[in-house]
Amino acid sequence: MNKRKGSLMSVRNDIKVLDATIRDGGLCNNFNFTDEFVTELYKMNVKCGTDYMEFGYKASRNMFKESDFGKWKFCKEEDIRSIVGENPTDLKIAVMADVGRCDFKTDFLPKYESVIDMVRVACYIHQIPAAIEMIEYFHELGYETTCNIMAISQANTEQLSQALEMLSQTNVDVIYLVDSYGSLYPENACELARVYLSAVEDTGKQIGFHAHNNQNLAFANTIETMSYGISYLDATVQGMGRGAGNCALELLLGFLKNPKYNLYYVLKFIEKYMIQLKKDGVVWGFDTQYLLTGLLNRHPREAIEFTSLEREDYSEFYKTLLENY
Amino acid sequence: MNKRKGSLMSVRNDIKVLDATIRDGGLCNNFNFTDEFVTELYKMNVKCGTDYMEFGYKASRNMFKESDFGKWKFCKEEDIRSIVGENPTDLKIAVMADVGRCDFKTDFLPKYESVIDMVRVACYIHQIPAAIEMIEYFHELGYETTCNIMAISQANTEQLSQALEMLSQTNVDVIYLVDSYGSLYPENACELARVYLSAVEDTGKQIGFHAHNNQNLAFANTIETMSYGISYLDATVQGMGRGAGNCALELLLGFLKNPKYNLYYVLKFIEKYMIQLKKDGVVWGFDTQYLLTGLLNRHPREAIEFTSLEREDYSEFYKTLLENY
Numbered sequence: 030m031n032k033r034k035g036s037l038m039s040v041r042n043d044i045k046v047l048d049a050t051i052r053d054g055g056l057c058n059n060f061n062f063t064d065e066f067v068t069e070l071y072k073m074n075v076k077c078g079t080d081y082m083e084f085g086y087k088a089s090r091n092m093f094k095e096s097d098f099g100k101w102k103f104c105k106e107e108d109i110r111s112i113v114g115e116n117p118t119d120l121k122i123a124v125m126a127d128v129g130r131c132d133f134k135t136d137f138l139p140k141y142e143s144v145i146d147m148v149r150v151a152c153y154i155h156q157i158p159a160a161i162e163m164i165e166y167f168h169e170l171g172y173e174t175t176c177n178i179m180a181i182s183q184a185n186t187e188q189l190s191q192a193l194e195m196l197s198q199t200n201v202d203v204i205y206l207v208d209s210y211g212s213l214y215p216e217n218a219c220e221l222a223r224v225y226l227s228a229v230e231d232t233g234k235q236i237g238f239h240a241h242n243n244q245n246l247a248f249a250n251t252i253e254t255m256s257y258g259i260s261y262l263d264a265t266v267q268g269m270g271r272g273a274g275n276c277a278l279e280l281l282l283g284f285l286k287n288p289k290y291n292l293y294y295v296l297k298f299i300e301k302y303m304i305q306l307k308k309d310g311v312v313w314g315f316d317t318q319y320l321l322t323g324l325l326n327r328h329p330r331e332a333i334e335f336t337s338l339e340r341e342d343y344s345e346f347y348k349t350l351l352e353n354y
Numbered sequence: 355m356n357k358r359k360g361s362l363m364s365v366r367n368d369i370k371v372l373d374a375t376i377r378d379g380g381l382c383n384n385f386n387f388t389d390e391f392v393t394e395l396y397k398m399n400v401k402c403g404t405d406y407m408e409f410g411y412k413a414s415r416n417m418f419k420e421s422d423f424g425k426w427k428f429c430k431e432e433d434i435r436s437i438v439g440e441n442p443t444d445l446k447i448a449v450m451a452d453v454g455r456c457d458f459k460t461d462f463l464p465k466y467e468s469v470i471d472m473v474r475v476a477c478y479i480h481q482i483p484a485a486i487e488m489i490e491y492f493h494e495l496g497y498e499t500t501c502n503i504m505a506i507s508q509a510n511t512e513q514l515s516q517a518l519e520m521l522s523q524t525n526v527d528v529i530y531l532v533d534s535y536g537s538l539y540p541e542n543a544c545e546l547a548r549v550y551l552s553a554v555e556d557t558g559k560q561i562g563f564h565a566h567n568n569q570n571l572a573f574a575n576t577i578e579t580m581s582y583g584i585s586y587l588d589a590t591v592q593g594m595g596r597g598a599g600n601c602a603l604e605l606l607l608g609f610l611k612n613p614k615y616n617l618y619y620v621l622k623f624i625e626k627y628m629i630q631l632k633k634d635g636v637v638w639g640f641d642t643q644y645l646l647t648g649l650l651n652r653h654p655r656e657a658i659e660f661t662s663l664e665r666e667d668y669s670e671f672y673k674t675l676l677e678n679y
Binding site: 033035037042110137214215216217244246247248249250252253267277279280284292293294297299300304316317320321324341343344347348 | 358362493540541542569570571572573575576577578581591592602604605608609617618621624625629633640642645646649666668669672673
């Protein structure tokens with residue numbers, strides 16, 4: 030378990046890359062992507078060899094008003110189909126369902142009626158029992174499932190080991206280590222990776238990593254945890270995602286040696302669509318305020334507010350964070 | 355040698371942080387910093403506990419016209435003194451001397467007549483004999499010395515092992531692993547770190563790391579190689595440095611646990627001076643074009659040109675790089 034799996038030159042066929050641009054990036058623009066953007070991103074993912082594309086959340090329409098968000102907050106079957114048709118490709122389609130914020134018993138079709146392949150259940154560590162109920166429900170419906178345990182840098186060792194023990198006995202396919210606050214360093218990210226990998230040994234389950242870039246470590250943590258055996262890797266184009274964003278897909282595909290991945294199409298997409306998005310005022314990515322919340326292992330909400338107010342008084346911001354530690 | 359030295363919670367007293375903002379950052383603005391900027395950066399370094407501040411190059415005034423550059427290309431004794439006086443602080447002062455581009459026999463005073471503490475000799479691997487001549491000369495004069503072997507990702511194993519063997523028999527104090535092209539990943543950076551560390555075992559010499567951020571790995575590679583025993587760590591404020599820049603000082607000081615380092619003063623400096631520098635049009639930092647040269651393990655010059663032309667056609671740029679591989 031302490032040894033690296035594969036080398037910098039080798040191909041690991043267990044690796045799966047998931048593009049979460051619409052889902053995590055949607056948190057930057059309230060899911061207001063044009064249909065052209067989503068269609069072209071889908072085509073890009075097919076061409077560049079990505080394994081999964083996450084279209085967004087399946088959020089409760091009872092809890093959230095549809096008119097307040099773009100459609101990818103809700104990922105209705107007909108909206109996904111309007112982009113992918115019957116999805117006659119090798120790219121699999123994922124959606125995210127948050128524990129407590131989705132009507133899972135009414136909003137999901139049986140797999141054989143849906144183009145969705147995988148449902149990713151996101152929860153905090155105290156919600157594991159609720160997550161398991163959803164996972165088993167989605168598994169019954171015929172979907173691949175993941176459990177994305179968020180904010181893992183704030184969970185304690187006992188909680189985590191119990192959560193992993195519980196999950197290892199379910200039908201979940203992939204358990205994700207999610208560094209929501211971007212506060213992990215390669216060293217402790219890899220230690221955590223080993224805990225997850227040990228917990229699922231001999232179960233056939235896989236471990237995934239979802240990084241945030243608060244300390245400019247999203248890509249580094251992704252490839253380092255990968256080198257110890259993590260195989261499901263989340264990324265977004267140009268790292269587009271909440272606050273400091275995620276691991277950039279172009280960095281990850283550049284790194285991976287499997288010839289099925291092709292960086293060229295990501296570059297094409299960046300120049301045609303991402304640059305415009307930034308020019309239109311959508312903001313994300315590493316900045317000093319995110320470094321500070323990441324360092325202090327806390328939710329980036331104060332840094333996001335600092336960004337939206339266009340503040341530049343980092344030292345005052347740091348003082349305030351320390352005062353409210 | 356395979357074990358990490360210290361932990362994420364501990365203080366390592368062998369760690370030295372060197373601020374290279376003026377020297378590497380000077381490559382972004384032709385060394386045209388105001389005296390106020392340099393004076394305040396010096397004060398910042400004193401307050402935030404940095405161990406060394408590199409003021410610039412000691413470039414040959416026969417080879418380079420003084421009027422073509424800011425004064426930190428030449429680091430005359432009187433110019434440094436105009437900022438630091440007698441430097442009555444714990445902060446040590448470094449300058450860089452490039453092999454073949456400096457008049458070392460005429461441009462250096464004996465240490466007892468100079469406020470400079472350390473001379474860093476930069477060379478490519480085939481210049482090691484010339485570097486050693488300079489190192490021994492500076493050592494004789496009374497300075498601390500380093501040898502910064504640049505572009506190490508292009509050196510072969512035999513060259514490197516011979517270079518390290520030769521250097522281990524000199525009076526050099528620190529040997530630097532320099533990832534000039536930002537093409538190392540944490541995994542191979544750490545393997546290289548182990549090679550360097552083995553070579554100087556029991557000699558009392560230290561190993562340093564100088565990172566570039568082409569693949570957004572400058573900070574990650576710095577702390578990862580550090581964890582295996584590298585102790586001299588280069589950083590620049592906001593990563594200011596050629597092309598994609600360096601390891602950001604604020605990330606590094608946030609990470610280090612020694613209470614002598616104080617992040618607050620770096621934040622103060624950023625808000626007061628660095629933001630203005632960027633507004634004035636000085637450009638550096640991670641961008642897609644640097645990822646591409648880093649990935650292909652080559653000099654960033656084409657990416658720097660791409661940047662200065664404000665090009666956005668990444669896919670064409672990538673094609674051209676591949677054609678000229």
